[in-house]
Amino acid sequence: MPDSNSSNSGQPAAEPVTFEQLGVPEPLVRVLRKDGKTSAFPIQRDTLPDALAGRDILGRGRTGSGKTLAFSIPLVARLAADQEGRATHGRGGAAGSGSLPRPRGLVLAPTRELANQIDEVLNPLAQAYGMRTCTVYGGVGQGRQVDALRRGAKIVVACPGRLEDLLRQHKLSLEDVEIAVLDEADEMADMGFLPAVERILAQVRPGGQRMLFSATLDHGVDAVVKRFLKDPKIHEVDSATQHVDLMTHHIFRTTQAAKHDLVRKLASGTGRRILFTRTKFQAKKLAKNLIDNGIPAAQLHGNLSQNQRDRNLGAFSRGEVKVLVATDVAARGVDISDVDLVVQVDPPADPKSFLHRSGRTARAGRSGDVVTLVLPDQWRDTRRMLRMAHIDAKPVQVTADSPEVTELVGPVAKPIRGWSLQTEQPQASGERPARSRRGGRSGYRGRLQTDRRFGRGGQERHKGRGRGRQASWSQRPSEDRPVFDREVGPLDGRTRSRRHAGSSDHTNECNHGHGRNRAESRLDTDRRDLRRGRRRHRRDNNPFRYASSR
Incomplete structure (x- = not known):
């Protein structure tokens, strides 16, 4: 367990303490001031001097006490100082060598929402020194996350499950991680992540700084503290069961x-x-x-x-x-x-x-x-x-x-009838429109042929019939699928109307009941007759056709 170096700061300070007084570098102070943050919360006031000095930190406090800034500031400040030291002394950083991404800072969080919110706090601070951050979590495709790592993200905010997946696929290495942070460690224990956390921490650079923040030390959190934190300084702002005075x-x-x-x-x-x-x-x-x-x-x-x-x-x-x-x-x-x-x-x-x-x-x-x-x-x-x-x-x-x-x-809001949350979100750049699950590959190929025949203007003429149930270049709107066009991006109802209004007369005819089938049949018949005529012409003009009978 940690030594007796501990402090309990449950009582607020008589006077506010600024970040400058705590030794926060000026570039970070400017970022904080721009966001309206000038005075430190109790957990920040207690942990920042030790964390900036490179000590391992064990922070215990309730949720909402300001823990994110308490570890984000020293994480960025110490990585930036080391980066400047490498540049000054001409030392090549192993983090940038080779093709395998090698981040230098790691933050582990139990949920995707928390990972995103940590990154929102961390990213402006990192940008002050030209460093990039990225998030890594499950539930979404890993392509963008891998691309962000390859572009040189120095700090990774991750959920343990997806991070282990990428490590098994050799998409990154943690050998150069100098500072590792565990946020909401007790929640990770409740969710069964601690074995994965221990496997991850075993891969980071030994001797680096560790910061662990947790409301309690139960369910195995104390074992993680004993194994990975060396002589940590304990800062307890609020006990796990203390509710807020406000x-x-x-x-x-x-x-x-x-x-x-x-x-x-x-x-x-x-x-x-x-x-x-x-x-x-x-x-x-x-x-x-x-x-x-x-x-x-x-x-x-x-x-x-x-x-x-x-x-x-x-x-x-x-x-x-x-x-x-x-x-x-x-x-x-x-x-x-x-x-x-x-x-x-x-x-x-x-x-x-x-x-x-x-x-x-x-x-x-x-x-x-x-x-x-x-x-x-x-x-x-x-x-x-x-x-x-x-x-x-x-x-x-x-x-x-x-x-x-x-x-x-208190005051009651005016009722809003017929409200719905806007669901049409622009599709990510570089993603191809999803294929119809009904049609499979053959249906997709059939839609491509139909689009080539009639032009893109008639892309949604088939509504539930045959091989053209869904257009290849756009998707009909649903809860999760935006209307999207490969060339012009998301389409609203007015844009779609203009696109259809500009389509050919033949396409408009095909948009009405059985006229669609008759028009397609006539076109198929004309093409079939043309092909037969060509074959008949080649047969009749073949000089070797009757050679055997002669």
């Missing part, structure tokens, strides 16, 4: 009959709010119910593709939609500082999940409210869980019209 908890007891109206009322406010359910099916059903009642809501759960999850989370973070309905996947890595209200539609199964859900609000020094809805048959287990989580809140029996609910919701 967070207010509300325990609302209700009935099954009154619960639906109560949830809709809690979601009807004007501020950002996250509604947690236990299952993916419940999240999808609740989001649809809210939309049907004029409350725009986005979903975030495991049944969505990575593109859908990124789209929905992006819309929520930008304020395009104020309500996010999520399962516990959102409690592991969603870092949005201005969430006003968290509603636990279904109480979580354990106090740790309760604290992670609650931690989506009251972040970065802002206040927030947490509501836990409890049905009569859930009260016994919920009371035990609240006691283990050290939450002391008086339960109140409420309905949607109760004054406690009305006061908490």
Whole structure:
């Protein structure tokens, strides 16, 4: 275990401490100042001097305490200093030698969302020194990730599963990694990632700096600390069970009959709010119910593709939609500082999940409210869980019209009927349009022949008949497939209309019922007759045709 070098900074400093006072290099201070960050949070104030000096760090604190900057600043600063030292002394860096990508910094995170949010914080800092970052996680194609590595990414933010896949494929090497960071180590333990984490850390350069941040040291996290951290300095800002002073908890007891109206009322406010359910099916059903009642809501759960999850989370973070309905996947890595209200539609199964859900609000020094809805048959287990989580809140029996609910919701947003989240996203550059699953290779080949025959203007004339069910150069819109044209990019309805309006008369005729079949039959007959005529001409003019009979 770590030595006794530890500090507990649960109490805030009397006066704010600036990043300059903590020894942060000036280029990084300018980036932070541009983003409105001038004073350090407690965990940053405690860890930065030791981390900048190169010591191994064990940071223990609740979610939302500012841990991302606490390891991002020293990670970039120390890699940049080493890079300048190599240039000054004329030393060739092994990181750039050979064809195998060799990053020098590594951050491991449990979820894709957290990896993306770490990269959003890390990338501006790295750009101040001309360094590149990249993310590596599953659920998406690995082509772009491999390309980013080959272009010289110095810092990799990765989930353990996909990173191990790329290592097995020899797409990169970790031998030059000088600084490795584990964020939310306890969550990685809960998700079963620790064996992969240990295999990954065993491949990085021995003797480098290690920083581990975790709310607890259970489920094997302590074994990782003993094996990979050398004489770490412990910084504990908040205990694993300590809730935030600016967070207010509300325990609302209700009935099954009154619960639906109560949830809709809690979601009807004007501020950002996250509604947690236990299952993916419940999240999808609740989001649809809210939309049907004029409350725009986005979903975030495991049944969505990575593109859908990124789209929905992006819309929520930008304020395009104020309500996010999520399962516990959102409690592991969603870092949005201005969430006003968290509603636990279904109480979580354990106090740790309760604290992670609650931690989506009251972040970065802002206040927030947490509501836990409890049905009569859930009260016994919920009371035990609240006691283990050290939450002391008086339960109140409420309905949607109760004054406690009305006061908490505040101003109600105007209902929006017929709302839907925009799903047409531009297709990535360099990707070819997807083929129809029905037609297979033969259907795709048939569509190509049909396009050559009629021209691209009539590309969507076949709607469900024969070999031309789907055009080869564009896709009909669906939830996950944007309308896309290889030459001009995404097409909206007006553009498609113009394209069709400019098509040939023959194509327009083919767009109407049986006229399509008659026109195609006439063309096929004409071509067949032409081929027969040519064969007959060659046969009749062949001088050796009757040679044997002579």
